[in-house]
Amino acid sequence: MPGINGILNKYTSDIERAIKDALTGAPPFIRGVINYHFGWVDQNFEPASFESGKMLRPTLCLLVFDALTGSHKDALPVAAAIEMIHNFTLIHDDIEDNDLERRGRPTAWAIWGKPLAINVGDFLYTLAFKCTYQLNSTQFTAERTLATLGLITESCLKLTAGQDLDLRFEQIQDVSTDMYLDMVYKKTGALLEAAVLSGAILGAADEEIIKNYRAFARNIGLAFQVRDDILGIWGDVAKTGKSTDNDLRRKKKTLPVIYTLNKSTGQRREKLRALYANPEPLSDAQIEFVRESLKWADACNYAQNKANGYIETAFSALNRINVSNQAQSELEAVAKFLVYRSH
Amino acid sequence: MPGINGILNKYTSDIERAIKDALTGAPPFIRGVINYHFGWVDQNFEPASFESGKMLRPTLCLLVFDALTGSHKDALPVAAAIEMIHNFTLIHDDIEDNDLERRGRPTAWAIWGKPLAINVGDFLYTLAFKCTYQLNSTQFTAERTLATLGLITESCLKLTAGQDLDLRFEQIQDVSTDMYLDMVYKKTGALLEAAVLSGAILGAADEEIIKNYRAFARNIGLAFQVRDDILGIWGDVAKTGKSTDNDLRRKKKTLPVIYTLNKSTGQRREKLRALYANPEPLSDAQIEFVRESLKWADACNYAQNKANGYIETAFSALNRINVSNQAQSELEAVAKFLVYRSH
Numbered sequence: 001m002p003g004i005n006g007i008l009n010k011y012t013s014d015i016e017r018a019i020k021d022a023l024t025g026a027p028p029f030i031r032g033v034i035n036y037h038f039g040w041v042d043q044n045f046e047p048a049s050f051e052s053g054k055m056l057r058p059t060l061c062l063l064v065f066d067a068l069t070g071s072h073k074d075a076l077p078v079a080a081a082i083e084m085i086h087n088f089t090l091i092h093d094d095i096e097d098n099d100l101e102r103r104g105r106p107t108a109w110a111i112w113g114k115p116l117a118i119n120v121g122d123f124l125y126t127l128a129f130k131c132t133y134q135l136n137s138t139q140f141t142a143e144r145t146l147a148t149l150g151l152i153t154e155s156c157l158k159l160t161a162g163q164d165l166d167l168r169f170e171q172i173q174d175v176s177t178d179m180y181l182d183m184v185y186k187k188t189g190a191l192l193e194a195a196v197l198s199g200a201i202l203g204a205a206d207e208e209i210i211k212n213y214r215a216f217a218r219n220i221g222l223a224f225q226v227r228d229d230i231l232g233i234w235g236d237v238a239k240t241g242k243s244t245d246n247d248l249r250r251k252k253k254t255l256p257v258i259y260t261l262n263k264s265t266g267q268r269r270e271k272l273r274a275l276y277a278n279p280e281p282l283s284d285a286q287i288e289f290v291r292e293s294l295k296w297a298d299a300c301n302y303a304q305n306k307a308n309g310y311i312e313t314a315f316s317a318l319n320r321i322n323v324s325n326q327a328q329s330e331l332e333a334v335a336k337f338l339v340y341r342s343h
Numbered sequence: 344m345p346g347i348n349g350i351l352n353k354y355t356s357d358i359e360r361a362i363k364d365a366l367t368g369a370p371p372f373i374r375g376v377i378n379y380h381f382g383w384v385d386q387n388f389e390p391a392s393f394e395s396g397k398m399l400r401p402t403l404c405l406l407v408f409d410a411l412t413g414s415h416k417d418a419l420p421v422a423a424a425i426e427m428i429h430n431f432t433l434i435h436d437d438i439e440d441n442d443l444e445r446r447g448r449p450t451a452w453a454i455w456g457k458p459l460a461i462n463v464g465d466f467l468y469t470l471a472f473k474c475t476y477q478l479n480s481t482q483f484t485a486e487r488t489l490a491t492l493g494l495i496t497e498s499c500l501k502l503t504a505g506q507d508l509d510l511r512f513e514q515i516q517d518v519s520t521d522m523y524l525d526m527v528y529k530k531t532g533a534l535l536e537a538a539v540l541s542g543a544i545l546g547a548a549d550e551e552i553i554k555n556y557r558a559f560a561r562n563i564g565l566a567f568q569v570r571d572d573i574l575g576i577w578g579d580v581a582k583t584g585k586s587t588d589n590d591l592r593r594k595k596k597t598l599p600v601i602y603t604l605n606k607s608t609g610q611r612r613e614k615l616r617a618l619y620a621n622p623e624p625l626s627d628a629q630i631e632f633v634r635e636s637l638k639w640a641d642a643c644n645y646a647q648n649k650a651n652g653y654i655e656t657a658f659s660a661l662n663r664i665n666v667s668n669q670a671q672s673e674l675e676a677v678a679k680f681l682v683y684r685s686h
Contacts, residue, residue, distance in 0.1 A: 027504045029511065114438075114439070119503055120507070122503045123504065125465070129492070130496045133489055153469060156465075157369075164459065164463070164466070167458050
């Protein structure tokens, strides 16, 4: 079995080709912006090769399909669709969050303005639906194609519901850890779950196997996000590529922060709540105070324990699936990487 | 046969109910904003009853389906989906165009800000796909449901491509009338065409009939838009509810304006091009000059002749469809209203 990078890169060129094929015939400007977003061209639409992201979701989809059928090829349209949906949400999220950079480069809206970038996102999203219903023109029955479309549509409803919560949590004082985890499942986990399940549905898995893949995916998604929260505060800047003060400075309400806000009492509680009610970013001294409070609450351990619970549920579900071949082992390896990674 | 208002209102309550049913289970805030956009609640999400728009596209869809099958009921999910897509584009267009008002009320983004409003639009769009694939759970085969989904997805690709052109035309000097009509077909005509064709496909029309409905819809859409351009400049403010100087003041590049820009020569051309290159809105004196130029170019007649050509093509296609019943006559009446209306 190849190492983790080998597994993560295994299908990348096939996925990229499927996305590029889907973009054939798109209006030149829209195609240019999407290619730029993916890192395949520069701002002048000249060929380039920047970082494209890990293509994690389509890889999970293809590994599951491969584990069930012995080949990944026929599921490529839906894998491409899922990666396109993920990137549509990134384009819109960057606009909604006013983020100027992604993957070390200016975001699409920062270059072409919000109106055009919103619309490019809408186009990319639509193209993902086209890729999905085209499954029917190759290998799959109309029924199975529709089931996949239904699955993806439901996950996108969760995705936008999760983004809605995320945007509004910034203005709400009393967010509980349960509310946060519900938001995170919708915003991040739902599409990851749909990626795994579309591989399973197209691979003709029976209901029991689908149930276990669902539990696996849902819990991996949650553990992945909690791990992301931990790395966002305590990760190594050299490895993650982002300052570990960024999330705190922007007052991102991640699991450790929410836990600490809710656990704190007395003067500490007053001070923390005042900091998080203020629209300004945190100063260095304020970041120091939040870090000290996180330590006081033992928030890192709390979050890691939470993640460990998800991890256990995920892998026992995976073990209940009676499939044993290389793709299934690689799926397990990717999942382990996601939840144990240090960057 | 009822009068035009009777026909236009015929299915309204059924369409509204289908949209409201689809919104059941949506997150409360998102549902509230969508209900507000449709005029069913006020800014505090209290029941209200403002203008909802004409629901033209779903009405066309249902009339065609009714003409072919004798009832409109089974096509309601797709009619609702089409109206939802139309309103998703309105929510995003208002953001992209910075429009503060629609139907005499503040736009969603003007109240709740652009980030939340972009996301509400994304949710509404997704819900439209859900309504469409749910056709399969009632009356229609998976194949026919997928064909309808394909049709709608293709029209949404055109829609976003058209919006892209529309946004960029504002910054381009040399837009030809052909470029404009291509943009208009994509931005407005494509969804209207999909509305008519989804009624025809679900109604099991044969290929010849579909071909004629397509020609009918495409040309009605173009004539409708050209008529809109004409009314935007020469319409009566008391009837349209908007100042007839608005389109000119905002330098909207409508067919009469583009025609005049391209036809003008010498000093007039220089002056017009300078006005339309300047980012500022037009002053009253400048509007007067543009009006005088439109008259000089005989742009109103040019546009109406163009519309008349589309109208002729549309109705000869409709006449080739060998269906004769009340719904088909009402379809013809609605089309005539759209292309001959004076408000």
